[in-house]
Amino acid sequence: MVSPVLLIAVPLGLAFAMPLIALISRRLPRFVPLVACAFNLIVAIRLIPTVLSAPVIQRIGGFSPPFCINLFAGPVGVMFAGLIALAGLVIAIYALSYIRTGPTVRYHMLYMLLLVGATGVVLTGDVFNLFVFFEVLCISSYALVAYFGDRNGLEAAAKYLIQGAVGSALLLMGIGLLYGLFGTLNMADIASRIGSVSDISVFVPLALIVSGLGVEAAIFPLNAWLPDAHSSAPSSISAILSGIAIEVGLYAVVRMIFTVFGATSIFMFLLFLGVLTVLMGELCAFAQTNIKRMLAYSSIGQIGLIVFAFAMASTISLAGGLFQLLTHTLSKALLFLAAGYMIHRSGSMEISSLNGMGRRMPLTSLAFSFGAFSIVGLPPFIGFPSKFLIVRSALEKQQTLFTLLLGFVLLGTLVEGAYFFRVVQAIYFKKSGDEPASRSLAPALPLISMLILAVLIIFVGIYPQPVADALSTAASDLLDRAAYIGSVLR
């Protein structure tokens, strides 16, 4: 059996080794993320059958929980880790030729550390450890947003940093209060003691932690950094931020609420928050003329949808939410990657500058359309099964409120469809301006990465069964607090 700790340790070791590798040859470091992600992907895939039957508890340092930090490699965690590795791999392939200027070695190092941070967050079973890895994730993304060092990038990074730092401080305050209340930092241990103090005392740390993590998870109204950061970062980083970073933040929120606090009563609030996030995100995106900003706002909408699904807190809705998360990771990554090269080609982020791209960059445009269709939830793309599950879970509640909220969410989807289809049309059917319609493909490597994502989007869209099965196991893992506590504090 492979140990889940390898998922964190090996990439981290490789990241540490990169300066040395860079001393040997400056061309080598860019391949290190590929190796690390491929390794992680293999490990994660090998772990999945194991964790589907029972979660793997990896005790760091060999002490028994709650005295040590433990990794909790449950179905959710390992699938997340696999997803991170997958997205990381694809985007790393893309970045091989996309990132040509600037301190490229540092880019790849930071990129790997971002992935390490994300993997750490999803695997850890300790509140403070989560904070630490969360910071690894955040700080590397601050730096990566500013990577090009242009006006927008720096401004976005500064704003992102300020908001992120406030979020981290709130999170740390919450963790401090938790430690003060329970004298332990182990999630399972806290979860088992959560009933021993008064409601308000539990609530304040919960509020602090939700607000703190919510900043990274881009829940409305904590998401003001997102459109700036996602639109100003290099496209590969936008893809990873949109595809991985906010999802991981969301995972952390969900893990906290579901497992640590078991705060079932806050779900209704989250439900409304989710719907609000959907509507806000989609409406703002609808009014955008900047393609990357539009995609960024669309991410907010998607996050709202996922929150909505999670907040319904049934096995199906959680599976749907996780599925939607997968959808969003793959599709939004594909969208950002495709948009990245189209922007590269046209030299502008305005949607109108993408006119006629279908002729100039046929494959990239095709990839973009696939991503757009998938995000909107059209069959036979991956977005459909996830949307289907979410709708199903909402209707299975058999309550007018849920049906009504579902209506609002679908309204958001409608708006989303409107702006995505607008862009697809611009790409294919609008005449480009003065530039001659010469055909040019993006370089091979980005195309390969887009192709991988597109194939996945279609394949899972057509044959979602295994994924859905695995995700419903994962959903019950998230829902079953007692099992979590039991398996850790055995």
Place this chain on the structure above:
Amino acid sequence: MMVELLLIVAFGGSLLTYVLGKLSSRLRNGFALLNALALVIMIGMLYGQEFERSLPFGFLGIQFSIRMNMLSWFFAATILGIGLLAVLYSFRYMKGKERLDYYYFTLLFINASMLGTVVAGDLLSFFIFWEMMSWSTYLLISLRGGGKAIFAGIKYIIMSLVGSLAMLVAIVSLYTAFGTVDIGELAVHMQSASLGLALLVVILFSITFVIINALWPFHTWLPDAHAEAVSPFSAILSAVLVRKGLYGLFLLMYVILGFSFLDRLAVGAISFSNVLAWIGAITIVFAAFRALLQNDSKRILAWSTVGQGGYMVLGVSVATSMGMAGGTFHILNHCIYIALLFFVAGAIEHRTGGIRDLDSLGGLIKKMPVAFVGGLVGIFGLIGLPLTNGFVSKWLIYKSLILEGRPFLAFAAFLGTWGTILYGYKFIHNIFLGQLPDELRDVKRVPFTMAVPIMVLVVLVFLFGVLPGIPLSVVNQVGTYMGFEPLDLNVWGIPSESGTLNVVNLLAAIAVAGFLVWLLFKTLGRSTRVDQSDNYAAGAAIPRGRYGFTREFYAPLYRIVSPYVKDFPDALFLWIADRTKALGGMTRKIYSGYVGSYVMYIVLFLAALVFVQLTWSPW
């Protein structure tokens, strides 16, 4: 295995067409035609079979299944038949245009998806095919490029998305309620369903089907889409794609719900069928007058498609054998003559270099006789003159309306027909009659591969008009499948007690009378053939070429009508879109760019959480 094979050939063929197109355009065309032909032959072999079978795979735990019965067969046959003709027609029409591989691929893909919707045996696969149909259609509508086409495409896909979201909710509601989406099983389960659920499902489904069938007030996508698509595709859109909405209604009303249940869905006089019928009636009248106001050949036809959909719905919602047969038969007839008309309009467009504006056409009768015959016959069918197919189906619809005591609905239907006469004549007159503009002096004839589909359809219009018994026997089987009494009919028409229809008598009478008059005319009259523009005008000369009365053909009527038949739904939807955008513009102002505010949001969010908990402690 035939149906599975059908789907595989349809989808595989579309993909293969694309691949072959990269090799050679000739190969691609040949293969596309062969593929369409093979599909027609296969569906022909499936005639009369009835079975339902689950497929060996599924989706998220839901078993897929396929079914074949007369209802499916009827729709599948129309789809594939028109598909074949459209492919043939496209060869010359699309020649020299850009992105032909894409065009043929999408065209065949749409056909394949439509085929999928009608053979789907469960609602989920129905939905999946439906959605594939929607987005592939969207990808083809704007093929021509240009602002209008793009607007048409976006309009279509948004409305279609509204519909499909509604349908998704409906299907999932059924699934959560009964644990199955198989049509056959649902039909059984629905009988025990609660009224609330049934109402929800019916309303949601109806939204979808009304949108795709372009009934008022959700018709607004159609005129744009049909007018702006390339003509062979307009034909497919108008003839078969739009009618998927009716297929859905059939499925919903008569296969899944059934009569007895439909009767329960009523509050006093307001029943589902009544509402539907009134929507149909409004659609007919509204569309007829809107069509009158158009000046674009394809837009007129598009509006007529809207209107004819109303007839079908009227017939279907009356729910007598006769109304049902009329509605169903009208689907077939409309599919024939509207395809014919779009082919004609396309041929004109093709030969005149893209002119669709009726104000600048005219006098083409001598230049394009085939197109003229096609257009004339098509318009006759559209109006429903006796001896054309449209007559029989409209006769059935009118009659069932009158006999059921629905004079107002019948009035709407009649009025629509008179509107149709007006714009139909305008279509013919402004394109083919009157003076020939100088620019069109050297217009060529319709090319052969475009003439063949036109002539085939012309023959069909008359064949089904004179021998309505042949198609009606199929229609009868469709009706029987949905649980209606079969209509009493023979090959010439419908013998029944309260008003019969005997087309052959009509034919004989017209033939004899025509012959006699012709004889009289030929024996007594002597005439000299003169040029078209050799005209008498009270002794004054008429300037050639610039004195055609095609401009503003019904100008006085426009002045009366136009204030009342504004497209209010369209304006409303555009307003909503506009407001949504404005709302988006307003909401995003909260992201003011000042980071202090952003931090404030975070703090306020936290404070609000704490405050609520401290005050009311809800959590």
Place this chain on the structure above:
Amino acid sequence: MRIVWLFLSPLIALVAGVLLLGLSRKIMARIHWRYGPPLLQPVIDIIRLFSQRSASHGILFDLGIVVSLAGSLIITLFLPFGNIAPLSGSGGMLVILYMMLIGPLGIALSGGESGNPNASIGISRNLMLAIGYEVPLLMVLLAVMTRYGTISIVEIVRVQQASTWSIASWPLVVSGLAYLLVMPAMLGFRPFEVVQAPQEISSGPMVEYGGSYLALVSIQHALSLYITISLFVNLMLGGSGNIVIFLFKMLVVFVLFLFVNAVFPRFRIEQAVRYLWRWPTLIGLIGLVLVALVGR
């Protein structure tokens, strides 16, 4: 017997129509304090016209006329004439309504081919006028059909003869009133004589016709007079089992509208449509609503 009537009834209609045409000119002249042409002037005209050469613009130009006349002739087979209606079993009112289209449509197509703008104007006016009067007319017809629960005109006549004339029965009297109001428009009489308007657009659709064309068109015109009045008589005045009485009823109706024709000036097409869509439509609607409320 049926075969005989099949050929005889169009003939009678033809004769009656031509006579009505002649009568109209005579009566009009008398109202205007003129002497007027002889009663048989139309017959003479037609015979003369057939002997003249004329110009043709093409096949459709010929065919349109033929179809138009043939269509009109056939309608007479569907209309009960006294108690004779040879083909009424083959379609009923709906077929009549449709066949009534063939006449104007044939002329419209034929005239359209000529490329004469006056013809086009006339046709467009004709069609506009048609939609103008069809709105109230359809209401009336539907009221009648709904009231009697049938689409067979023979049946309608039979019921009327068994009870009372439609125009004298409640609630069809309202519809009858509307019908009376639209009759001049259907007949093409003033104030609705906008289609031909000889002084303005040189007889409109007929402008290009000469010789045998004009003859046929005249016959068609005569027939359409006959058809229109006969339809009114059948639907509203109870038809008749007796040919003579039937023709007498027709004569009375015709003369009535001839008086109207003689004393009114001409509307513009716009005014005509506006008028038709106002009062007759309103009354027709009331009639239809009443019928719908009262039921059979």
Place this chain on the structure above:
Amino acid sequence: MSFLEDYAYYFGAFGLIFIGLLIMLVKHNLIKVIIGLSILDTGVNLFLISVGYISNGTAPIFCRDDMDPSRMVDPVPQALVLTAIVIGVAVLAMALAIAVRLYQRYGTLDLRKIKELRW
């Protein structure tokens, strides 16, 4: 007074935290905001430390073998604070680096004027 005595450290810690937050909320200068952030971090660290304090406790180091474990303060918050300080430093360094670059690009540190990205 016992209340104040019992909670004095908390007052100090949260006082710093709220001062830091207030600075971030109302100041427009990026450097001042970063200072506020720093104060906020310090406050949080102080709070963490004070959570683990035991009255009259000793450092949890066995300088001699005979020290009383029960009087030692909680070592965990100290370890946490060690980490938190490093993280704070990292964030601070990033913030300053970005501020330096931002100033070069915009020529100002006034956040009200650095508003190119909005809506």
Place this chain on the structure above:
Amino acid sequence: MRVFLSLLALAVIALGIAMTLTDIPFGKPKADIATHYVENGREDTGAVNIITSVVLGYRGFDTLGEVAVLFVAAMGLGAVLATGTRTPKANGWEPASLVLYTGCRFLFPLIVLFGAYIFIHGHLTPGGGFQGGAIIASAFLLTYLGCRGRRVHEAWSSAVESLGGLTFVVLGLAGLTAAGHYFLSAFLPAGTLGQLFSGGIIPLIYIAIGLKVGSELAGVIDRLVEESQ
């Protein structure tokens, strides 16, 4: 307005936190976990300094993350402030006086030595890798302030950084393979309590951390100094 709103919001939050704090009495012994650490820390990890045993033993994984955070910061700083060229531009600043210059150079090895002492004795006395590293970095800072123009050799510093991090990870992974199949488990003999050579892998890790933190912080300072020139 803004200030008022801020104060109001903060007051609400403060009230909430105050209510929670009533459940966290100040200065009272509480957590049984802490007690467990204090009582068993020496046996479990072989470190006399219980904080060290927590930092590197019980919560060693945190420390790995912490090292990663610092690494990220250094790298990120480098990425943001990347100037492309490393040649310091000539500036018109006055060179330091001889006294300052000599003093700094004299103090430099002493400070480094002190830093090394701190991290080598991390398991015995207050201090550890981070503290020691910070002290070493302060030596570099002093050099920058006093002896302008002297710079850290980048290749060396990044090699040290890299090796330090690698050592940590490799030691952790060695634990995975060697003993008990746990990451970061103490697979080296604990030795005699209180001796310099005791505590298993703890001193090794602290040395690695110390060097790494030192070079990283020095690098950060170096970057910022360079930026200011």
